[in-house]
């Protein structure tokens with residue numbers, strides 16, 4: 001196990017980057033729509049996310065799949081008011097690990113801090129959520145948009161749901177080249193409002209999180225909600241490859257392809273075989289990338305020598 005503080009700093013930096021937490025520093029929600037959603041709540045959400053990540057990553061299993069699929073959140077009394085208390089008996093000012101039933105939560109994919117970061121001030125943003133999932137979780141490349149298009153909520157009939165607005169806006173073939181992947185991934189998170197609360201209705205219509213997309217192998221992946229995205233990324237080679245590629249690139253500061261054609265696949269295969277252990281993956285990467293600020297794993301301790309025979 002890597003216990004080195006430099007490895008911890010490295011991984012913190014990686015998660016900040018992979019989860020695009022820079023966005024979260026500018027979260028500001030409409031006070032009328034979300035009364036009480038203030039700096040204190042945001043600070044607690046941030047704390048909740050880091051407790052979640054650290055506790056999984058620095059556990060024995062260090063399991064990437066749990067990072068995506070865990071059904072619990074770390075909450076305190078402040079967060080419980082917004083997100084519910086799950087199976088907690090009584091929330092207190094101390095954070096506790098609380099499970100939510102009915103598939104409402106699935107790891108970082110639906111953590112409310114990220115849901116709030118990938119959203120507009122009043123409404124969700126399926127496009128920003130979808131772009132994040134496409135690039136960082138599912139691992140498909142996306143070119144930058146040919147031109148900047150702004151989402152102008154006032155241009156739409158106010159009775160439309162966000163899904164209906166985005167679908168209408170991007171229906172042209174020129175848009176669907178990218179948005180045929182972005183949109184369904186983003187729509188799968190429509191059960192989470194702009195501050196990440198679970199919802200089943202929007203504008204008095206039932207939320208529709210279902211959809212499908214074609215992965216890079218051309219297979220059609222059916223989605224009935226957030227858990228399906230998490231499960232796809234947690235249990236597919238392409239999900240594992242994506243995580244390996246991102247971690248390598250961030251920690252070594254060079255793309256993995258610069259280290260030989262087979263390196264990504266070799267690392268991916270080991271990662272899959274080792275139960276998706278993040279600490280072990282970081283060790284493997286440290287060896288290949290010859291990172292000078294994360295020491296390779298220590299050699300095994302020397303075996304105790306048998307005591308010399310007592311002098312006669």
Ligand code: HEC
Nearest residue numbers: 127131142143144145146149150151169170174175177178
């Ligand atoms: C080459 C891929 C691609 C094509 C083609 C494309 N987009 Fe996008 N679109 C993106 C990506 C990637 C983003 C996210 C940009 C970001 O946040 O950095 C995006 C973002 C958006 C947004 C959100 C803007 C915001 O900041 O609120 C809207 C709206 C949008 N696209 C509409 C369209 C429409 C309409 C078309 C067709 C005319 C289109 N896009 C074509 C890739 C594409």
